[in-house]
Amino acid sequence: MRRFVVVGHKATASPGFSLKDIPGTSGRMDVLLRCVRAALLVSHGLRQDTVLYLVLLGGPDAPKSLRLRGDALKHLNPDERSTATLVQKALATTTTGPVWQPATPGFDVAAVGFEELLAGLAGSRVVVLDEGGADVRETTLEDHDIVFVVGDHAGLAPDEQAAIARSGATSVRVGPVSLHADDAIAIVHNELDRRRRGPQDS
Amino acid sequence: MRRFVVVGHKATASPGFSLKDIPGTSGRMDVLLRCVRAALLVSHGLRQDTVLYLVLLGGPDAPKSLRLRGDALKHLNPDERSTATLVQKALATTTTGPVWQPATPGFDVAAVGFEELLAGLAGSRVVVLDEGGADVRETTLEDHDIVFVVGDHAGLAPDEQAAIARSGATSVRVGPVSLHADDAIAIVHNELDRRRRGPQDS
Numbered sequence: 001m002r003r004f005v006v007v008g009h010k011a012t013a014s015p016g017f018s019l020k021d022i023p024g025t026s027g028r029m030d031v032l033l034r035c036v037r038a039a040l041l042v043s044h045g046l047r048q049d050t051v052l053y054l055v056l057l058g059g060p061d062a063p064k065s066l067r068l069r070g071d072a073l074k075h076l077n078p079d080e081r082s083t084a085t086l087v088q089k090a091l092a093t094t095t096t097g098p099v100w101q102p103a104t105p106g107f108d109v110a111a112v113g114f115e116e117l118l119a120g121l122a123g124s125r126v127v128v129l130d131e132g133g134a135d136v137r138e139t140t141l142e143d144h145d146i147v148f149v150v151g152d153h154a155g156l157a158p159d160e161q162a163a164i165a166r167s168g169a170t171s172v173r174v175g176p177v178s179l180h181a182d183d184a185i186a187i188v189h190n191e192l193d194r195r196r197r198g199p200q201d202s
Numbered sequence: 203m204r205r206f207v208v209v210g211h212k213a214t215a216s217p218g219f220s221l222k223d224i225p226g227t228s229g230r231m232d233v234l235l236r237c238v239r240a241a242l243l244v245s246h247g248l249r250q251d252t253v254l255y256l257v258l259l260g261g262p263d264a265p266k267s268l269r270l271r272g273d274a275l276k277h278l279n280p281d282e283r284s285t286a287t288l289v290q291k292a293l294a295t296t297t298t299g300p301v302w303q304p305a306t307p308g309f310d311v312a313a314v315g316f317e318e319l320l321a322g323l324a325g326s327r328v329v330v331l332d333e334g335g336a337d338v339r340e341t342t343l344e345d346h347d348i349v350f351v352v353g354d355h356a357g358l359a360p361d362e363q364a365a366i367a368r369s370g371a372t373s374v375r376v377g378p379v380s381l382h383a384d385d386a387i388a389i390v391h392n393e394l395d396r397r398r399r400g401p402q403d404s
Contacts, residue, residue: 030281043380079232080282178245183388
């Protein structure tokens with residue numbers, strides 16, 4: 001599995017944000033919604049081999065994490081608003097600690113923050129998308145059991161960076177320009193797609 | 203200038219679509235809205251060197267084209283809804299044939315379709331993003347005077363392909379997997395960013 005973890009430092013863990021002003025009422029959940037599309041959707045469907053985690057650290061119900069599994073998701077469309085309604089359903093689901101609770105098919109929620117989530121992924125290699133890292137094109141990347149950690153528009157906080165360092169993570173950059181998180185995810189997928197050289201590669 | 207042309211075959215040229223259901227009421231304008239972000243925005247602002255054209259071929263007011271200039275745009279945010287309101291303002295602007303009419307700063311509209319738009323860009327090299335093309339990483343690409351043509355979720359129509367062929371265009375593919383138009387644009391930008399090797403490339 002390719003796994004992506006996107007950290008939303010102010011993204012609300014409560015479902016009551018407004019669909020009329022997602023950026024202004026959700027702690028920039030819109031940044032994370034765009035990552036959902038980039039991580040999980042291709043032209044003709046879902047990336048079955050990808051799991052996306054969204055870490056929500058904003059609001060009184062934080063922390064929560066969302067898990068979206070490409071091999072089980074239903075009802076996912078590419079537009080931000082419809083994805084926002086799926087997120088609201090997940091955030092309205094009762095959570096009891098670190099146990100994943102199903103909200104809609106393939107879409108689960110748990111009351112865990114970044115460090116706990118990362119601990120639960122122990123055993124997978126952790127790679128941080130960071131402008132100071134090595135070039136992704138020149139880095140060995142497994143196509144399985146790999147976790148890419150992506151900051152939101154505010155990057156990663158010092159305690160998150162410390163937790164990542166303890167996990168033995170390495171850092172990669174996707175290019176010379178600082179990009180939105182969803183574009184960075186698209187470029188990582190492209191790099192892995194190219195290396196897989198499966199039957200789709202003509 | 204890097205130029206991108208995205209063709210929306212059913213995307214409405216009329217401003218009356220619903221912000222509550224953009225995909226269902228606008229002829230999939232949402233596909234094009236996502237291309238706006240991918241083509242023009244990076245982490246800390248606008249791509250000053252990029253111009254994006256959206257060709258709208260749907261509805262009674264078609265054809266129209268929108269032109270968004272990275273060196274002059276204002277009020278552009280990354281979320282789909284706010285970009286949709288900018289598009290609605292542009293589509294409510296009176297157009298008189300092929301003359302670009304300013305709607306908001308850096309955002310212009312003209313009553314032209316795909317072939318006329320392409321004719322107006324004569325002199326620039328035309329490159330079509332196509333799954334059957336050569337690998338973008340192995341293709342010579344100018345960073346200036348280059349126009350990338352991108353189909354929407356339905357690809358390009360035969361008459362559009364014929365017009366492109368007459369322009370002497372070449373085709374490139376961004377990778378082995380068929381991607382959304384916005385992801386394809388992000389990957390092309392990344393390739394050009396890497397080749398530029400400007401001061402941002404540490």
